[in-house]
Amino acid sequence: MDELLEQFLIEGRELVAEASKDLSALARDPQAAEALDGAFRAIHTLKGSFAVFALAPAEKLLHAAEDVLDRARRQASLLDAAAVAGLVACLDQTDRWIDDVERSGALPTAAEEMADRAIALLAASAHAVAAGMMTGTAAHTDWLAALTARETGAIAQAAAPLTAFRYTPDADCFFRGEDPLGVVERVPALIALAVLPTGGAWPAIADMEPFACFSIIEGLSGASEAEVRAAFRLQPSQITLATVEPRPVPQDSGEAVRDKAILRVDAARIDALADGLGDLIVAINGLAPLADEVGSVNRALAARLRAAQADIERATGTLSRNLTRVRLVPLETTLRRLPRVARQIAQGLGKEIAFTLVGETIEVDKQVADGLFEPLLHIVRNAIDHGVEPPEVRRQKGKDAKGQVTLTFQRQGDAITSTVSDDGAGIDPARLRASAVERGLLSQEGADALDDAAALRLIFRAGFSTASSVTEISGRGVGMDAVQAAIARLRGSVEIESRPGAGTRFRIRLPVTALTTRLLVIEVAGERYGVSLEQVAETVRIDEAALMPVGRGLACVLRDRTIPVLDLAVLLNAPPARGRHAKLVVTYVDGNPVALRVDGFGERIDTVLRPPRGILAAAPGVIGSAVLGDGGVLLVLDLPELAA
């Protein structure tokens, strides 16, 4: 791909994310001046980026959005919800166009009309803003707009913020011996001054009342607001002050972002570095057995070798931690599309939602961030599709027509917790039990035996869907089972809570870093495999005679509990394990312990897990692969998936 275009795609998306973040801040707090400035800068820069590629409709749309923001900025007026929504729509459109440009190198043919539609929407909402300004407290901001327009030259030359003042002397101030001109003379560092008629026009000679003050004095001062206020200390009620920022030179805004010492590195290079580090860790893993071997010949030499090994391990640990930090990316980069997609989904379903994203600045390993988008999108989609009720139903139930869908992230030590909650209809455990029986997934007794929490977990079963009407959006193809699998691949877990009528909440726990995984090497049917230690509850060695046939399978008693025993070799289509002693790896499947029989246990290693690629990606029960110290490749198994 053209390097310039590539840069545009990266930066364009970053700017969209930046502007989106600022706009959602503005939606929460219309007075957030920094967010207003931020959104303006991002959209301004974005417009410039589109201009480079002569993508005129996008440029036009962004220009309109920029205008609305600029006006709000200069007039210090508040953007209402409609105006922010109009701006968000513009940004959503822009984001889709960036996708189009990536796909086809051009905007769609209907881009011009799309731009016009979005601009019309924006104009309608912006008009409301302008109208709102004329009433109430917003009215005063009008003068500031006129002043900044009038004094553009002076403002452009200013190096520091200026103080604008509007002094409306009382009509009868002359009778009190006041001279407004004399008052203004006391304003320090006066840069500009204007005398204006109070009514908007000077009175005719016949209507003129020489003893009444019918003038307003406006000006700009280089002094601080406090200093200017001090000059008017005897007329506090007649004065309005505002800080005027020197107008940014537009080109500077983009530069300012780049000025931060940020190095943009291709993710593949970091991955290569991580792979290299993984190989190093693997090689170091080879030192321990070597030291043992040396120890049988020369104990002193073995001790020195172990000391050297410890040093290398320490240094590698530091390197690994630093590399881990390099790989940390803020979640917002990955999630930037989510609010837009959520709005689209809601729109397509005729539902109204308010989508809130909290804590998206938290940084996680890139692998975690990348792997999180799909499952989160699926949960959000479900929340909107199956959780949030249609507006009329919500009104009947006394709820706000707009459904709340909230996605939050929280860091807790080395883990992050993400919750997706909605205030929709909730999930009825009784309905899930009935559904499971209906689909033949559970017997009636089995279903009855489930408590509510366990019944809710039924939605994670493959092929389980409770929606009475299958919608185009959620479909049936990918269910919550895929969500759980995706989260498990990130070594995370997902829980669900729901209150019928009140809403549903998914809580996902994920490791912040995913770089190295502790693996247990196991032997099955003459092959070596790895299993993540996080999936291993315990390893036990029991007499084969202790395995009891139960139904068509086997079971054993561990700590007074009967647990099923499966032969891992059989699960892998190999001849079953034999031997007087049964070696078992205990894992948990849906919260229940299951023992898997293996031929033997090997060493425990720290290694980098590579996600499955090619044929492996399609193979069930494989989390990925790892390279061993001797260069061999270890297939890493997903025990719960194999045992399920």
Added chain:
Amino acid sequence: MTVRVEGRTIVLEGRCPAGDAEDLLGALGDHPQGRVDIGGVVKLHMAVLQVLLALRPPVTGRPPVGPLSQDIFRSLISGSDSDAECF
């Protein structure tokens, strides 16, 4: 008396207080084509200034030296048509 009429010229002199506004207004009513000479003004009160701004008579004379007044008078003399007087 700081407001004097000399022929068709209204002369402002010295420190013009608020009371001068009424005199100036009267003089300008009497002489709609009259010009205002501000050469001798030391200080102008807001009340007087707003009459000059509202009626915009031709202004002559060298503006006095002062922190504000110099700019104020210069603009009056140059006679901008704009509603807002920028100094």
